[in-house]
Amino acid sequence: QKEVEQNSGPLSVPEGAIASLNCTYSDRVSQSFFWYRQYSGKSPELIMSIYSNGDKEDGRFTAQLNKASQYVSLLIRDSQPSDSATYLCAVRGDSSYKLIFGSGTRLLVRP
Amino acid sequence: DVKVTQSSRYLVKRTGEKVFLECVQDMDHENMFWYRQDPGLGLRLIYFSYDVKMKEKGDIPEGYSVSREKKERFSLILESASTNQTSMYLCASSFLDGNYGYTFGSGTRLTVV
Numbered sequence: 001q002k003e004v005e006q007n008s009g010p011l012s013v014p015e016g017a018i019a020s021l022n023c024t025y026s027d028r029v030s031q032s033f034f035w036y037r038q039y040s041g042k043s044p045e046l047i048m049s050i051y052s053n054g055d056k057e058d059g060r061f062t063a064q065l066n067k068a069s070q071y072v073s074l075l076i077r078d079s080q081p082s083d084s085a086t087y088l089c090a091v092r093g094d095s096s097y098k099l100i101f102g103s104g105t106r107l108l109v110r111p
Numbered sequence: 112d113v114k115v116t117q118s119s120r121y122l123v124k125r126t127g128e129k130v131f132l133e134c135v136q137d138m139d140h141e142n143m144f145w146y147r148q149d150p151g152l153g154l155r156l157i158y159f160s161y162d163v164k165m166k167e168k169g170d171i172p173e174g175y176s177v178s179r180e181k182k183e184r185f186s187l188i189l190e191s192a193s194t195n196q197t198s199m200y201l202c203a204s205s206f207l208d209g210n211y212g213y214t215f216g217s218g219t220r221l222t223v224v
Contacts, residue, residue, distance in 0.1 A: 034212045043201055043215040044154075051210075088154070090212065097142055097161065097209030103153035 002027040004091050006102035014110050019076040021105050023089030026070070032092040033065055033072045034099065039085045048074060079109045114138075115216035117202050123222045130189040132219050134202030140214075141207040143185035145169075145177065147198040148218075154201070160185055161207065192223045 003026040013019045021035075032051050036044035050056045050063040050072065062075040072091075076083055089102040118133035134143065144159040146169075156169030158177040166177050174196060178186045185204075189196055199220050203213040 032210050032212070036212075036215075041220075043218045046212045046214070049212055092209050092212075097205065097207060098156075098159070099205075099209060099213060101154045 002091075002093060002100050004089055004100050004102040006087075006089050006105045008103060009106040010108045011105055012108045012110060013079050015079060015081060017079050017109075019079045019083065019107055019109070021074040021076075021087050021089075021107065023072045023074075023091075023102055024070055025072070025089075025091045025100070027091065027093045027100070028067075028070065030067075030070075030091045030093050033063070034090040034092075035061075035063060035074045036088040036090060036101075037085045038088060038104065044088055076107075079107075081109045081111050083107060084109045115202055115204050115214050117200075117216040117219050119219050120217065121220050121222075123224060124189075124192050126193060126223055128189075128192045128223075130192050130221070130223075132187040132189075132200055132202075132221070134185045134187070134204075134216055135183055136185075136202075136204040136214070136216075137183065138204060138214065139182070140204035141182070142205045142209065143179065144203040144205075144213065145175075145185065145187045146201045146203065147171070148201055149198050157187065189221075192221075194223050197221060197223045 035048040038044040048063040086104040090099040145157040160179040202216040
């Protein structure tokens with residue numbers, strides 16, 4: 001059973017801090033990795049994708065991938081209260097179009 | 112602005128009713144998916160389709176069926192609604208290889224009374 005694991009949280013950080021969200025996956029041949037943000041009562045929204053080892057930056061967001069450790073993370077710099085949401089990690093395996101979703105980490109940014 | 116559109120945002124149905132949830136995408140995506148999301152249980156895949164008239168069961172297909180007569184439209188059918196089908200239903204679509212992730216619709220919150 002292919003799995004994607006996330007700490008459910010809540011992860012609480014003060015406004016302006018760096019929030020670090022982590023995700024591990026079990027399928028060693030996974031190829032594509034995604035972070036979705038989901039506000040309460042809303043649908044998931046894709047915010048980052050990463051395909052190769054290393055860091056990928058987009059504004060205040062940085063995705064980090066380490067395939068050897070089967071680990072992907074999302075850093076949010078200068079966290080804002082509007083970043084308070086649940087963040088879902090999703091992984092696409094080799095030769096599969098299906099994404100495996102983690103259960104999400106709830107982030108709370110305190111003003 | 113590319114979109115996945117779900118026909119209803121909120122829906123209230125009675126036990127035993129046949130319920131249709133509609134999803135339309137304008138991105139020319141091959142794949143379409145139906146999920147339900149419940150507190151503490153995450154996203155659970157009900158059915159998916161990779162082509163017109165093609166469908167495959169997901170993790171929790173019991174009590175549901177689907178229809179895909181056109182590439183842009185994927186319908187979820189609750190044959191006889193039950194209270195345990197009260198949930199948030201999310202439609203998503205993607206290109207065939209899934210390499211760019213899924214785009215989700217805004218969701219339908221279904222309450223069965």
